[in-house]
Each structure stands twice: as structure tokens, then as C-alpha cells.
Amino acid sequence: MPKPRVIYWFRTDLRLHDSPALAAALELKPSCLYPIWTWDPHYVYRARVGPNRWQFLLDCQEDLSKSITKLNPKSKLFLIREAPQTLFPKLFKEWKITHLVFEKDTDAYARQRDEAVMQIAKKAGVEVIVKVGRTLYDPDELVKQNKGKSTMSIAQVQSAGAKIGNIPRPIPSPTSLPDPGDLSLSFSPERPEETPDFNASHRESQDKSYQELSGPNNDFAIPTLSELGIKPATSPHRGGETLALSALSSILSDVAYTATFEKPKTAPTDFSPQSTTLLSPHLHFGSLSVREFYWRVQDIVTSFKSKGKKPSEPPTSLTGQLLFRDMYFGAQAAQGYAFAQTYNNSNIRFIPWHLPSTISPDNSLITGSYHVDDAQAESYFRRWKSGTTGFPFVDALMRQLRLEGWIHHLGRHMVACFLTRGGCYIDWERGAEVFEEWLIDHEVACNVGNWQWLSCTAFYSQYYRCYSPVAFGRKWDPEGAFVKKYVPELENFDKKYVYEPWKAPIADQKKWGCLVKGDGGGDESEATKEGLKNYPKPMFDFDTQRDICIQGMKNAYRVGLYGNDKRVLDGTWRTLFDDDAEGPTTGNDGIPGAQVDGAKEKDVDEGEDAGDFESDSKTAQKAKKPEHQKPKSARKREAGQSTLDGMVTRKKKKDQA
DNA sequence: GGGTGCGTTGCTTCG
DNA sequence: GCGAAGCAACGCACC
Numbered sequence A: 001m002p003k004p005r006v007i008y009w010f011r012t013d014l015r016l017h018d019s020p021a022l023a024a025a026l027e028l029k030p031s032c033l034y035p036i037w038t039w040d041p042h043y044v045y046r047a048r049v050g051p052n053r054w055q056f057l058l059d060c061q062e063d064l065s066k067s068i069t070k071l072n073p074k075s076k077l078f079l080i081r082e083a084p085q086t087l088f089p090k091l092f093k094e095w096k097i098t099h100l101v102f103e104k105d106t107d108a109y110a111r112q113r114d115e116a117v118m119q120i121a122k123k124a125g126v127e128v129i130v131k132v133g134r135t136l137y138d139p140d141e142l143v144k145q146n147k148g149k150s151t152m153s154i155a156q157v158q159s160a161g162a163k164i165g166n167i168p169r170p171i172p173s174p175t176s177l178p179d180p181g182d183l184s185l186s187f188s189p190e191r192p193e194e195t196p197d198f199n200a201s202h203r204e205s206q207d208k209s210y211q212e213l214s215g216p217n218n219d220f221a222i223p224t225l226s227e228l229g230i231k232p233a234t235s236p237h238r239g240g241e242t243l244a245l246s247a248l249s250s251i252l253s254d255v256a257y258t259a260t261f262e263k264p265k266t267a268p269t270d271f272s273p274q275s276t277t278l279l280s281p282h283l284h285f286g287s288l289s290v291r292e293f294y295w296r297v298q299d300i301v302t303s304f305k306s307k308g309k310k311p312s313e314p315p316t317s318l319t320g321q322l323l324f325r326d327m328y329f330g331a332q333a334a335q336g337y338a339f340a341q342t343y344n345n346s347n348i349r350f351i352p353w354h355l356p357s358t359i360s361p362d363n364s365l366i367t368g369s370y371h372v373d374d375a376q377a378e379s380y381f382r383r384w385k386s387g388t389t390g391f392p393f394v395d396a397l398m399r400q401l402r403l404e405g406w407i408h409h410l411g412r413h414m415v416a417c418f419l420t421r422g423g424c425y426i427d428w429e430r431g432a433e434v435f436e437e438w439l440i441d442h443e444v445a446c447n448v449g450n451w452q453w454l455s456c457t458a459f460y461s462q463y464y465r466c467y468s469p470v471a472f473g474r475k476w477d478p479e480g481a482f483v484k485k486y487v488p489e490l491e492n493f494d495k496k497y498v499y500e501p502w503k504a505p506i507a508d509q510k511k512w513g514c515l516v517k518g519d520g521g522g523d524e525s526e527a528t529k530e531g532l533k534n535y536p537k538p539m540f541d542f543d544t545q546r547d548i549c550i551q552g553m554k555n556a557y558r559v560g561l562y563g564n565d566k567r568v569l570d571g572t573w574r575t576l577f578d579d580d581a582e583g584p585t586t587g588n589d590g591i592p593g594a595q596v597d598g599a600k601e602k603d604v605d606e607g608e609d610a611g612d613f614e615s616d617s618k619t620a621q622k623a624k625k626p627e628h629q630k631p632k633s634a635r636k637r638e639a640g641q642s643t644l645d646g647m648v649t650r651k652k653k654k655d656q657a
Numbered sequence B: 001g002g003g004t005g006c007g008t009t010g011c012t013t014c015g
Numbered sequence C: 001g002c003g004a005a006g007c008a009a010c011g012c013a014c015c
Helices: A020-027 A041-046 A051-071 A084-094 A108-124 A139-145 A154-164 A241-252 A255-260 A280-285 A290-306 A318-340 A375-386 A392-404 A409-419 A428-438 A444-454 A471-476 A481-486 A506-511 A525-529 A542-559 A566-570 A572-576 A579-585 A617-623 A645-656
Strands: A005-009 A032-038 A078-080 A099-103 A127-131 A357-359 A366-372 A514-516 A533-535 A600-602
Touching: A005 A020, A020 A099, A020 A127, A051 A241, A051 A280, A084 A108, A099 A108, A108 A127, A108 A318, A139 A154, A139 A318, A154 A318, A241 A255, A241 A280, A241 A290, A255 A290, A290 A318, A318 A444, A366 A375, A366 A428, A375 A392, A375 A409, A392 A409, A392 A428, A392 A471, A392 A481, A409 A428, A409 A444, A409 A471, A428 A444, A471 A481, A506 A514, A514 A525, A525 A533, A566 A572
Parallel strands: A005 A032, A005 A099, A032 A078, A099 A127, A514 A533
Antiparallel strands: A357 A366, A366 A600
8 A cells, every 4th residue: 555645735724733633634644745726717806805805815835935944945836727626636646646635615616516525536546534614514504404404503503513513623733744756747737718808907017827827937936916907915914834823822911801701782873993803814715724713712711600700601702703714615615606686586585786796697697797776876885985975984894894804893884784675675695795895804604694694685684773974983082083084084073073074163173184075086176176174975865864764664565575585586576565655765776686777787898987877867767766756665664763772671670570 | 371481693873 | 870661562482
């Protein structure tokens, strides 16, 4: 029996500590071990990845490669620039591989890719070993223990998790690594299809990362941003296992913070330092093990408890945050590609949002482009994305997101609610795409799940609880320091007006150096002439728009369609939504379902100037609906919102009495 | 099958 | 400055 020649395939586990899959590879006692990364064109061109997340990935790879070399000077992370599906058949043969080892990945594309690779390995006589290490529980096992259904609540995760058993303790990092074998590559690579390139807008020059199979110097080097043609990163947050472990230790050195952490009580407006751990990008890239995080926290909590002190508990505690991550992975695992869209998804409520996704007739999946069914909604979307809505708290968050690739969880709630059910009535899939592009911690399962949560299409349904861009920011940061940092136009504004600068008297606006005027288009000549800065007026009256949205949600809940309903699939859902009753909230001249003549489609390949909606008379007319045609709620604010909280509180008090 | 309690993270007013 | 009440009224598990 020849000694094993092993490829360790790094993917979502860019670390050496607590890697069950790497431990399994070493248990084989291989004669040679190739730690590799396959430079997959699916990620390079077909995922939305902005400069900051690229930087974070490259940081993680560089750090891991250095750590490997420390354990064995002959080894490193060998980066091979070809899709795994076409690379592996050749690589197995050339390097005489006996085993392929990797960590399980339940993302929709990853499953498909890994299935193909396992078939290839089988054909080549290569044994495949797969281990779970990305989540606390194997998402498939979680689903199995949840009666085969998506995990849709924390209670379900806790109950299914209890059936699976204890979360394994982390495994120490290896202290040595075998040599790699012969590294020659005599075959020619398959060149990837470069279009569509979802990241074209982030490139300042052409991508050169596929010119040589083992890199420009034939040393299997990790590419640089400039090699990718990607613009420089702007985020202060950097990647790598070394940083992740030191950040974890530093956070956990504060025992009280660790043991009493309650997510809803952390401020979305805190910066330098922020109020949460910022470990999420490390969990995404695997530069931090989720089990390492879990057990280091859990041990502190146990010790805290043993001293008679009261720690916080899931779901608000630190470990609770990890359970939410597992919940979303469990939801995704059961649904596959359909998880990331409304169309043909039985778990998601159908709401006739504006700017709906285009659906491919071939596979019923979203294509990455969308319909501009309404001129005003497209304008709202652009202003939301560019941080020029005229609502300073929303704009500050969106600018922080674009610049730094991270915003606080509650900040994400604010802007997500604002874009969907609590402001613009725009499809959550548009927002999820922007987050995918800009977040350094973007995880499909968590991002999509949270957008469904915030848009009240799945996981959560209390649509009448709505975040106010004025009140919510003020609650956490009455002085407006956060807004002033990310919207410096308002840095001199009095705190009385910082969340609603349009209310400031003109004389004060001039005194504070910024005129609140226009729509954020940049051509505010009056301000420029006077040497003043300019900040846009709010793009709508929030209270009015919020009530329109709530009425729209109420109606959509009453209609009660889900994404897989026949009427959603064939387009007949439109007959169920009376436009006169719901007015501007219904995006019912677009998809899903049958195409409608005259509706504009915005393609992913179009530049920022695309989407010439002004020429579309139908949508233009709709945007200018006369006052009398608007729903009652749009004309006058009738009442505030409500929840059962008040009654529950009253009842409790009564019971206690 | 109806009622009740609860669900990580709302806002405003009032005392 | 704080906590409680009021607002209009979701789904789900459990009894």
C-alpha cells in the first residue's frame, strides 16, 4: 500500500486552529500534503465582491500561507488559478494524489461544485474525506432533526441541536506539516469565461489573475488586488487567522462584556471602538473557528455563573449570535438556490415590491438583473445605495458600509427596513445584492436570511414595528457623533437638527456651512457659489411613506401568497392586488411571473448610468399619481403603530398584583 | 379549535 | 431621565 499523497483543499476554513478536516488529513500520515486553494472563476466573476472583501480574503490567504511555511519551510498555501471542476482531474493525475480532504460547505453553488469534484475523484480513484467545521452543527443534520424542514426560529435550532448532541471542543493547531510533493504542472489550464463579470464596476484595469496557472512568477502566489484589476480597499478591517485569534483574546479578556453581552443593547452608532466584536468576517472566511469562539465564550460564562453572577443567555448573548448563524445555515441547507429568492420559494411571503428580480425561464432562478417597474422607486434605490437619501442616519450607515465594509447589526436593520417594508417598498433582493457587494462578512445564508427577516417575508412578521431614521439614531446617539463622522457635511450642525437637518433655519444652515437642498445629484450651484457644502433634502416624508408601506404589507399579508404559489409563478397574482386600494406600494406591473410589455429591465452589465426610466411613460405616469388616487393612509397619517407588548406588560402586572 | 404567551433589537406620550 | 402604557393587531407553539 503506497503512502497517502494528500491534497488539502482550503475553502471556507482559512485557518490552522480547530480544523477537523485538516486534522483528518494529518491523521492519514501522508507522505506529502499539498495545501491548495483553487482560484474559482465563480467567485472571481459571478459573486458580487467589492474591494474590501477582496482585501480581506487575500489577507486571510497570505496569513495562512505564512503560518503553513512557519510549520514547514517547504510548504505554503499553493494557489492554483483554474476552476476546481476542470483542474482536479489533471491535478490528481499529475501529482499522483490518493486522498482529497476538505471542509463541508452547504451553500447552493458549493454543493453543486463539491458533488462534481467528488464524482471526478471517484473516477480517478481518489478517496475523499469531508468534515464539518464551518458551523456549530452540520446544517444538514440540523434540518434532519428539525423534521426535514428549514430551521426558521432559534427555538427550532435549540431543540434540533439538543438532539444532535454536544458541540465538539476545538482541536489544537498542528505543530508540523508534511512536505508537499513534486509541484510540476505540465498540463494547460482551461481559461475561464470572463463575462458576465459582476465585479466590473470595481475594476480599474483588466483582471490578469488567470494568465498563468501558478501565478506570474510560477510560485503559486496569492494574487494582489492590482493583479485582479480591483480598486484599492478602503476598509480599516483586515483579515487573517493571526489577527482573528488576537482580536478574540482581546475581546474575551473583558469577562463582564463577554458574559453579559446582549445584542439588542449594543449601540449601532458606536465606532472606534464599535460595540460588537466584528468577528463576523473571520467566521465567514474561516480565519476564526466558530467552535473556538463558542467554547472560549462558554467557558467564561460557566466560570462567571459559578461565582454567583448572572450571565446573559441565548438568543441575545454572544453564543446566541452563533445560534442565529446556524439557524440561517439550516434554512439555506434545506432550500438550495431557491433560498436566496422569493420566486419558487415556499418559505417566503410574496409581497409585490418595486424593482423585482428578473427570473430565468430556464431554471426559475433570479438572473442578477431586475425590472424598473417604477421610476421613483429606482431613484429611491439609487439614493439609498449612494447614501444620499436626505435621512442622515440612513446615509451615514450606507456610507460606512461602502467605505468600511461593515456596519452594526442594528444599523443593517435600519437601512434594510427603510429600503423594504418601512420606506421605499423595494424588493429585499435588491438590498441583499448591495450587501453582498459591500460587506466584508457577507455570508449568503446570514445575509439573505436577515433580509427576509427585516422585510417580514420570512422568520419575522411584525411589520408594524418599524425603524424611524430620526428616532432610532437619536435613541443611541443623541449628540449625532456617528452621523457627523460619516456625513461630514453636517459636522457643524446642532444636535437638535443633526437627524433632520431639513428643519434647520436657513440662517443656521449657512452658519454651519451646509445648505440642505436638492436631491443629492451633486449640482447644487447655490451652495457651491456661496462656498457652502450641500446635503440633500429628504427624498420623501417618512411618516407618510411608512404608513403607505404598512398598509401595503397589511394587504399583502391578507392576500397571503408564498413564493411558490401558482399565481406567483404564472403572474396572475396581479389580479389579487387592487392598485387603487394600495396605490404606490404595489409593484404590480413587473415580474415575477409573465413579463409585462413596457417594463424596463436593468441588467447587471449596465453601468451606473443605465436604466433610462424617464422615457417610460407608463412608469412616469405612475410615479405622479394624483393626490386623490392615493390610499387614505397616504393622505393623512391616521394612527401610530402598535404591538401586543403593552397588553402583555399590563397583563403581567395584573397577574403580579 | 379558540385563547394565551411569546418572539434577540419600534415609537410616542405621559406621569 | 425613566418606565409604563398605548398604539392596531404578525405567526406559532402550546394548552
